[in-house]
Amino acid sequence: MAQIATAAAPLLKIRKLHKSYGANEVLKGISLDIHEGEVVSIIGASGSGKSTFLRCLNLMETPTSGFMDFERFAFDYEQGARRQPTPQQLCALRARIGMVFQSYNLWPHMTVLENVIEAPIQVRRMPRRQAVAEAEALLQRIGLYEKRHAYPSKLSGGQQQRVAIVRALAMAPKVMLFDEVTSALDPELVGEVLALIGSLAAEGMTMLLVTHEMAFARDVGTRTLFFDGGVIAEDGPPDDIIGAPRSERLRQFLRRVLHQPAALGETA
Amino acid sequence: MSVAALQDWWLTLSDEVVTYGPGFVSATLVVLGVTVASILVSWVCGLLGALGKRSSFAPVRALASFYVWFIRGTPTLVQVFIVYFGMPQIGVKLSPITAGIIALGVSSGAYVAETIRAGLAAIPRGQVESALALGMNPRIMMVRIVLPQVFRMILPALTNEAISAVKNTSLLSTITVVELTLYAQLMIATTFRPFDFYIAAALIYLGLTSILSQLSAFFERRYARLS
Numbered sequence A: 001m002a003q004i005a006t007a008a009a010p011l012l013k014i015r016k017l018h019k020s021y022g023a024n025e026v027l028k029g030i031s032l033d034i035h036e037g038e039v040v041s042i043i044g045a046s047g048s049g050k051s052t053f054l055r056c057l058n059l060m061e062t063p064t065s066g067f068m069d070f071e072r073f074a075f076d077y078e079q080g081a082r083r084q085p086t087p088q089q090l091c092a093l094r095a096r097i098g099m100v101f102q103s104y105n106l107w108p109h110m111t112v113l114e115n116v117i118e119a120p121i122q123v124r125r126m127p128r129r130q131a132v133a134e135a136e137a138l139l140q141r142i143g144l145y146e147k148r149h150a151y152p153s154k155l156s157g158g159q160q161q162r163v164a165i166v167r168a169l170a171m172a173p174k175v176m177l178f179d180e181v182t183s184a185l186d187p188e189l190v191g192e193v194l195a196l197i198g199s200l201a202a203e204g205m206t207m208l209l210v211t212h213e214m215a216f217a218r219d220v221g222t223r224t225l226f227f228d229g230g231v232i233a234e235d236g237p238p239d240d241i242i243g244a245p246r247s248e249r250l251r252q253f254l255r256r257v258l259h260q261p262a263a264l265g266e267t268a
Numbered sequence B: 001m002s003v004a005a006l007q008d009w010w011l012t013l014s015d016e017v018v019t020y021g022p023g024f025v026s027a028t029l030v031v032l033g034v035t036v037a038s039i040l041v042s043w044v045c046g047l048l049g050a051l052g053k054r055s056s057f058a059p060v061r062a063l064a065s066f067y068v069w070f071i072r073g074t075p076t077l078v079q080v081f082i083v084y085f086g087m088p089q090i091g092v093k094l095s096p097i098t099a100g101i102i103a104l105g106v107s108s109g110a111y112v113a114e115t116i117r118a119g120l121a122a123i124p125r126g127q128v129e130s131a132l133a134l135g136m137n138p139r140i141m142m143v144r145i146v147l148p149q150v151f152r153m154i155l156p157a158l159t160n161e162a163i164s165a166v167k168n169t170s171l172l173s174t175i176t177v178v179e180l181t182l183y184a185q186l187m188i189a190t191t192f193r194p195f196d197f198y199i200a201a202a203l204i205y206l207g208l209t210s211i212l213s214q215l216s217a218f219f220e221r222r223y224a225r226l227s
């Protein structure tokens, strides 16, 4: 499955991406091609730069240097380079790349439906009627249509996170980024969120997801990246990376994560 | 008290209401008008002050800080005098009521600015990030996502400020605006009955501020239900 698109031009091209916070270099030269339909899981120890990498992809963080190519956007953060995004390009790029966070971040003063239609109306300039129709169809799909007039505080964590995913999908993004979207959930609510992400993957949505759910990464992912100290230490099919780790660092990391969730998993 | 005395008291009271009622009504309308206008001015000043303090442009930050610092550190009465008596000296002559509205509004605006600033700081970073990640520009994010939440959060504080605004209109009695306090003073000058007239004025102030408190409680219940 992973090979289908590899002959075509990549959807997302990253070259020599660096990101520093002051003297602390978090990303130390990431180069990567993402093709349409790839489901890339990103694993790695805390502090290895996984979130920072995702946040650089939709420019929530400004890279210190590097090159990035996505659809009609080509940005170059090399020192003195002039191809940095304008504020308008920043918004346009983010509208094409959906991002979902660990803390669902639904807007508490809006109902579920209002949360979902807000960006299509304000950013895509979609007529309200159409935005509502599309939002209702999305909410039907995740079984939360009945809750469309409820406020987020009345929903469970798993429901809130699924609404957050649908809110991003309502922008019809080309790529979805998920940053540990199940980490804040009670174990019994993890499944419904993973099921939704799995169904998006099955539809061919291109996505990058930071996750500690190794079983999910193997089942749904087409490719796994192991981040270590701000570089991609291993890159390959999930079965190779997770099933047959080559480096000692990765073996250590897997031993740690595979043992903790196993203990947790027994309660679920 | 005998029935005759009670009747007598009632007749006098109704007489007085007929005599002084219209004056109290128009003085109360002045209080209401000045309050509403100065609150609107204070919200504009407060929003500009709060956003100014967060500006990335240092001179704007400095200006906003100076504004809040100056207003909070000086008596409101002196601020009223500066606008009404002081400004003409530099060529800006305002009617008493306009000067009063500007002075009270700008003054209250500094307190509103601090309230809004605290409200902005209390909005979780994730609220802003999720808006930006969907491609909203900073203006839409502010208007649609951040400020509505800030407004709900600070509504009780804003109501307290509105109650102060009602009471502070009495300061304008010193610059010839015939609001409640000055009206009472004028009537006392001819009737020599300070107790009656100040108590009457006080009761009207109390009525207005109590309505605001009720309104605040209503909003708090309403928004508590919504989120």
Ligand SMILES: Nc1ncnc2c1ncn2[C@@H]1O[C@H](COP(=O)(O)OP(=O)(O)OP(=O)(O)O)[C@@H](O)[C@H]1O
Binding pocket: A021, A024, A026, A044, A045, A046, A047, A048, A049, A050, A051, A052, A053
């Ligand atoms: N805004 C920031 N300012 C300064 N340092 C930061 C900032 N964001 C992240 N860092 C630092 O960058 C490093 C990598 O952080 P990042 O969040 O990308 O790691 P991660 O791989 O996502 O870890 P985790 O699994 O804990 O989420 C950390 O050392 C962190 O302290």
Ligand SMILES: [Mg+2]
Binding pocket: A050, A051, A052, A179, A180
């Ligand atoms: Mg992270």
